[in-house]
Amino acid sequence: MSTSSPCLRDDTRSVGLLFAAANAACLRCIDGRRSVTGTACGDFVVAAMAHSWRVLLQGITSLVFLCAHADEYVRPPPSPLVLVPHDKPAAHPQQVHISIVGTNHMRISWVTDDRSAPSVVHYGTSRSNYTSSATGSHTTYRYFLYKSGAIHHATIGPLSPGTVYYYRCGDAGDEFTLRTPPSSLPIELVVIGDLGQTEWTASTLSHIAAADHDMLLLPGDLSYADTWQPLWDSFGRLVQPTASSRPWMVTEGNHEIETLPIVEFAPFVAYNARWRMPYEESGSASNLYYSFDVAGGEVHVVMLGSYVGFEEGSEQYVWLEKDLLARVDRRRTPWVVVLLHAPWYNTNQAHQGEGEKMRVAMERLLYEARVDVVFSGHVHAYERFTRIYDNEADSRGPMYITIGDGGNREGLASKFIKDHKSAHLSVFREASFGHGRLRIVNETSAVWTWHRNDDEHATVRDEVWLESLASPKPAMVTVVRRGDEL
Template sequence: MLPSVSAAEEYVRPPPRPPVVIVEHDKPASHPQQLHISTVGASSMRISWVTEDRSAQSVVDYGISPGKYTASETGYHTTYQFLSYKSGAIHHVTIGPLEPSTTYYYRCGKAGDEFSLRTPPATLPIEFIIIGDVGQTGWTASTLSHIGAAGYDILLLPGDLSYADTRQELWDLWGRLVQPLASSRPWMVTAGNHERETLREPKLRRFVAYNSRWRMPHEESGSRSNLYYSFDAAAGAVHVVMLGSYTEFEEGSEQHAWLERDLAAVDRRRTPWLVVLMHVPWYSTNRSHQGEGESMRRAMERLLYKAHVDVVFAAHIHAYERFTRIFDNEADSQGPMYITIGDGGNSNAHKFIGDHKSAHLSMFREASFGHGLLRIVNETSAVWTWHSNDDEYTTIRDEVWLKSLASAESALPTNAGRHTEEL
């Protein structure tokens, strides 16, 4: 087992850069903005966008050639109010069926620009970009730039998107910031604490902006809440579960019962890879938010272990940390690997606890901004790389190969030059 990083080796990133300055939307009120897409079912995509004109059409025209639209779908729009803020029309349209690994060109609302998206592959390999706690700083812009240069299929974001924190205009700014990436590949997200937007106002609903703007396929996965859901990728070779850290999760709760049903329905002979994401980590040696995930861990960890979940990603801590395979605070070759990836760009948590009870389980940690790439190569093997955000460059600082728990017992860790392991 590789030793965890000592206090003397900890990397300290400079203070966060100022907020990104976004050019205000200067197009006509009917012009679509803040586009993002998400997967729905086996072969469909949901396209979401905002218009200042609340009477704009909720329609998407699309095809496989630029400017030539051979299909059209109509959806709906919603609005919300938060204190004095009134949202524009938030449109959601599902298009499909779509062919895998295919580029589609589309136009929203019969107005504005043409966009293109590429559908995920129907077979392995498949690549997932994973980032958390994104925000709107200069480091965010660097991270997004690095992601834009990567050839990924789906982006997974386990919470803390815009850091609007009741300032609803920041949702609009953030939507425009991520649009170049989110309009071209599916972005699958779950909520963090900064999506709650709570005030001491009994009439204000939690997660109202998040639920209105970022609609995920919860109904398709049998969930009654947009805060937790699941979906399949690569024709069911990968099952991804997105959990809600800020909704009831105790035994007897709706989320707990849903998770038990969802995991029980996964046939590991057909689905060799099982990936779980949530906002608050269950294992962390960072001083920031220490112990906040313990009650959820006690309630749900056994369900994940019983289902042989391969890897669990969390955010919340603004640093990177990777643990070995664990169950109930002990190394276990049949438990999930736990990775904290809350270093998308919003501030920095650089204080780790050297003598933490889980320090011997921590394989690598660094308080740097960055992103991760999970490449599932085939039914038995996957590789995880963490890319440190080093100004205009990106550097692979951590790498580990995983074997599917559905196929074989994990190999013992081996060191191979750069911080590389096999689990």
């Protein structure tokens, strides 16, 4: 149990928020892609001053945190953005990421500044020895004065499961390596939400890369571009080392909407162009919700859209009902995992009740399909609930986990409501940055661990064993390790 005073926590959080706001303003001046003063000399002076202010503010923020007791864990403030530049030729592929398509294909996605660059991928099982190739297509989009580079998508396969492939995009640039998911259990799924592109994001990504995994699942809020489109490019370059080697399966959050009043840009334009998921293969009519199988069909993953129609009778509702109750045979698929952005159960002050309408509309479908676990983001903290149905503990209901703590620039949601109506269902909660891992061991057992970012280390703070709900008997939950709540 932390003994740091509430006043110290509030003060450090306030300093962090002030730094985040000032840092964002300074970065806009430093960026250099658009003039601030109208003259090159003036822009140089402003950029130099902005850099000096960043250094000064970072020092002040660090000093505040050093004043805390050394033996206490002090939650970190928002950290500076990590902007990743692109200094390669225009035809050089960047922002490379991969996603699965069907049972034995993989979609390779990348961007080139050269809009005439070919949408081709060469690949093989030996380094620099490409025995196969696939040609796809590319798209672009405009947002005010911004015009994207060519966003390429090409599907390669058929591929062998659990196999390392070497590939090269667009007849130019670097060679990348990917490993396809296994054809059977066990399988390890990394789960992160509300990622962003700060120094804490970089820390989370380094912790993920330090231990092996088969696939990454992200329940919304990727780049936090929030209409500033170059941030999408920077985000793609930041996550490329991880996203180019293991499949990233994502669904949208509120920060992907990017509509503006009066101008009325269509929502999700950048997200849909850049992060194309295999929605057609699952019978979905929208990139904003879909499903897929892994581990030879032993695990079914459903990605829902919190910001597209979900009411009974809506396209998403009808699709979900068919997907869960007609397509999934629990005798062959012992594990069903669901991801969405706005949590249905939440005792944090942040975003209270924002997922309630969706819960009322869809919770019955998940319960009747015996969904094992539901992951959400949106709230910038970690919280694990027991198995629930309709606001009551139920051994046949899903376990609900909020994991919106990937490293976003807005900071952590540190205030939980002690007398919340769902407090008795909340098993563990902590406002810290981190990531989670779901290792599905076999058809009956899985282990979930949540790893807090402690500087260079990823510390396991919560660990629990799950039993599949495919079994006719009530599921068991065994807590292996649980740290003190902070």
